[in-house]
Amino acid sequence: MAGAHDLSADNAAFVQQQAGAAPGPFLYLGAKHMFTGADHLLFLFGVMFFLYRSRDILLYVTLFTLGHSLTLLLGVLADWRVDGHLVDAVIGLSVVYKAFENMGGLRELFGVEPDTRVAVFLFGLCHGLGLATKLQEYVNDSQGLVANLLSFNLGVELGQVAALGLILIALVTWRTRPGFTRHAFAVNALLMCAGFVLAGNQIAGYVYA
Secondary structure (H helix, E strand, C coil), rough: CCCCCCCCCCCCCCCCCCCCCCCCHHHHHHHHHHHHHHHHHCCCHHHCCCCHHHHHHHHHHHHHHHHHHHHHHHHHHCCCCHHHHHHHHHHHHHHHHHHHHHHCCCHHCCCCCCHHHHHHHHHHHHHHHHHHHHCCCCCCCCCCCHHHHHHHHHHHHHHHHHHHHHHHHHHHHHHCCHHHHHHHHHHHHHHHHHHHHHHHHHHHHHCCC
């Protein structure tokens, strides 16, 4: 089963053929990854769902970016070895968590309201580690590795900004309609189901690998 962060066959072959620094191509690959990473996009959608103020949006995006960048870079450079299926399962559960929180489930069922800022940063660490586990399989040339990783990470963040812009436009437009509040619970329930599907797919991949 394909992982949420798997590189396509063409992209994997391209990465393996690189010798030395290739910032342009890696920048492109990073941006492309973001636009094809359903787990990233769903998690960001959940995080942005009830954020209205610009400073809150900036804060949460910054926390996610810091976490994502930290484990992506360290995971590859320090050669951390973690099973990709398990990491991606946690990433799927991050979507479940945020949707459940948006639905008020944590407050209603457990009487707690964890600090969302901490959760977003921690899940950002998981998202970055998920990508690092895949890049480790293909990046073999140490020459230019740092430059390529930085370029790839920059591409991911640029892609994230573009994707985030589309998400915010959709949310702002939807919020002007009277059905937003009425349908918010149902949409987050669907989001939670999508997270379970992502996590279940990865757990199955781990079991049958």
